[in-house]
Amino acid sequence: MNRLLPSVRQALRLHRFRYYATMTMTDHAIAPPAVPPHEPQPEDIPATNISAEALAPAPVIPATEYGKVVLAPMVRSGQLAMRLLSLKYGADIVWGPETIDKSLIGCERVENPTTGCVDYVRTGLIFRACPPREKSKFIFQMGTAAPDTAVAAAKIIAQDVSGIDVNSGCPKPFSTHAGMGAALLKDIPRLLSILTALVENVGLSTPYALPISVKIRLLPTVEETHALVTSLCKTGISKLTLHCRTPPMRPREPAIRDALAGTAKICKDAGVEFFVNGDIKGWDDAQEVIKEYDIQGGAMIAVAAEANPSCFNPNHLGGLKPWREVVTDFMLIAMSVENPISNTKFCLLNMVPGKNQMHKVLSRAKTYRDICEIMGLECTYPEELDLGTLKTQRVRAQEEKDAQIQAERAERQKKLAEFKRKKAEAEAGEQKDAEEGSNKRIKVDAEERSNSTTGAAVAELAATDMLLPGSAAEPVQAVV
Numbered sequence: 001m002n003r004l005l006p007s008v009r010q011a012l013r014l015h016r017f018r019y020y021a022t023m024t025m026t027d028h029a030i031a032p033p034a035v036p037p038h039e040p041q042p043e044d045i046p047a048t049n050i051s052a053e054a055l056a057p058a059p060v061i062p063a064t065e066y067g068k069v070v071l072a073p074m075v076r077s078g079q080l081a082m083r084l085l086s087l088k089y090g091a092d093i094v095w096g097p098e099t100i101d102k103s104l105i106g107c108e109r110v111e112n113p114t115t116g117c118v119d120y121v122r123t124g125l126i127f128r129a130c131p132p133r134e135k136s137k138f139i140f141q142m143g144t145a146a147p148d149t150a151v152a153a154a155k156i157i158a159q160d161v162s163g164i165d166v167n168s169g170c171p172k173p174f175s176t177h178a179g180m181g182a183a184l185l186k187d188i189p190r191l192l193s194i195l196t197a198l199v200e201n202v203g204l205s206t207p208y209a210l211p212i213s214v215k216i217r218l219l220p221t222v223e224e225t226h227a228l229v230t231s232l233c234k235t236g237i238s239k240l241t242l243h244c245r246t247p248p249m250r251p252r253e254p255a256i257r258d259a260l261a262g263t264a265k266i267c268k269d270a271g272v273e274f275f276v277n278g279d280i281k282g283w284d285d286a287q288e289v290i291k292e293y294d295i296q297g298g299a300m301i302a303v304a305a306e307a308n309p310s311c312f313n314p315n316h317l318g319g320l321k322p323w324r325e326v327v328t329d330f331m332l333i334a335m336s337v338e339n340p341i342s343n344t345k346f347c348l349l350n351m352v353p354g355k356n357q358m359h360k361v362l363s364r365a366k367t368y369r370d371i372c373e374i375m376g377l378e379c380t381y382p383e384e385l386d387l388g389t390l391k392t393q394r395v396r397a398q399e400e401k402d403a404q405i406q407a408e409r410a411e412r413q414k415k416l417a418e419f420k421r422k423k424a425e426a427e428a429g430e431q432k433d434a435e436e437g438s439n440k441r442i443k444v445d446a447e448e449r450s451n452s453t454t455g456a457a458v459a460e461l462a463a464t465d466m467l468l469p470g471s472a473a474e475p476v477q478a479v480v
């Protein structure tokens with residue numbers, strides 16, 4: 001009992017902090033809040049049949065004592081359900097997956113009153129956010145190569161986010177070929193012009209009041225990295241993240257921390273909140289790095305959070321949770337926001353250990369109902385939407401098309417057989433007629449022949465003056 005007391009006291013302290021020391025992403029000393037600090041309130045959360053426990057906000061760690069620990073932007077893995085789960089486990093801020101600015105331009109904003117989510121839709125779903133449950137801690141990351149499209153996209157999404165981040169580190173060809181991501185590190189004037197345009201048009205001193213940030217990778221030398229960071233800080237940005245790898249480095253190569261201390265200092269002096277990224281394993285690891293390099297911001301986690309988002313939970317609050325508990329929490333959240341099944345499955349397969357039997361079984365699941373059955377959960381995902389993954393839908397559509405083609409072919413064959421039958425009948429009839437006709441013709445021919453014989457005989461007779469009485473010109477009627 002005595003051993004329990006300190007932890008009870010600690011829990012009570014944290015409980016008090018949760019109400020009195022709430023810190024949102026915009027509270028940092030550098031920038032005034034972009035939006036009023038807003039913890040999701042019970043009334044914000046749409047009524048669903050998900051347990052209150054699953055949707056409860058995370059325990060708030062007093063950020064004055066600790067550095068922030070945030071979810072990295074991740075294409076696919078950083079969709080809405082994963083962001084909400086990371087927040088549940090204590091992430092201080094969540095970055096969304098890189099979304100290309102041009103894909104957002106022209107989108108329609110559609111609210112879903114059942115889930116509380118908003119969808120940005122063009123030909124399909126481009127982006128889903130859930131403002132009541134994440135807005136105060138959500139940063140939208142965009143892929144962009146030009147100031148005007150970046151600003152246009154930022155204005156479209158502004159009302160549903162608490163910050164706009166520019167991806168200037170992605171080395172993948174789909175980003176770089178269009179001049180986005182790491183390509184911007186080779187065209188620094190362009191990167192600076194994009195950030196300046198965002199700051200001037202949607203930044204903190206505009207009616208949009210959004211903090212602007214950038215995520216970069218290391219340049220080849222520490223000096224080049226520091227020079228870049230110095231220039232970036234002069235654009236008026238509020239936050240900067242340094243992924244401690246150069247663009248050509250593979251994710252498995254260990255992060256390089258040589259430039260960290262200098263970058264942290266440059267940002268601190270410029271009043272820019274700095275986040276370190278690369279190989280951070282969880283909340284406790286993050287605090288060590290933050291302390292070691294005197295970082296006035298926090299640490300960003302990608303791969304470790306993708307595998308188990310409870311890495312945001314400090315050890316003194318229980319640390320990492322068992323994967324079964326995590327995937328159950330994930331499913332409850334995924335169903336509550338009608339997360340697309342393909343993304344749900346992708347995220348689950350990242351969280352379930354590859355060697356576990358469930359991994360194999362899950363990889364074959366096609367619908368929410370399949371997954372819930374495997375996991376022994378009640379399925380609350382609407383049945384009419386539970387059509388399976390896009391692949392399943394494509395396969396099913398192809399099967400339906402094939403079946404239709406088969407049916408049409410069978411119909412055609414039936415018609416052809418009918419036609420052939422009728423034709424054969426007609427031909428048989430014709431043959432009969434022809435035979436009868438030919439018999440008749442033979443008879444007629446015979447008769448004609450006999451007539452012509454008679455005619456010839458008459459002519460012969462005429463020639464021999466054995467004509468019947470009358471003029472010579474009078475035609476002679478053959479006697480038939």
Ligand SMILES: Cc1cc2nc3c(=O)[nH]c(=O)nc-3n(C[C@H](O)[C@H](O)[C@H](O)COP(=O)(O)O)c2cc1C
Nearest residue numbers: 072073074075097098167243278279280301302303
């Ligand atoms: C699946 C996946 C998707 C990613 N997508 C993005 C992205 O959209 N934007 C971005 O800036 N970085 C992206 N990254 C890079 C991460 O944000 C992060 O910088 C990198 O993984 C290093 O962090 P880590 O060592 O904690 O994994 C992605 C990484 C992963 C694993």
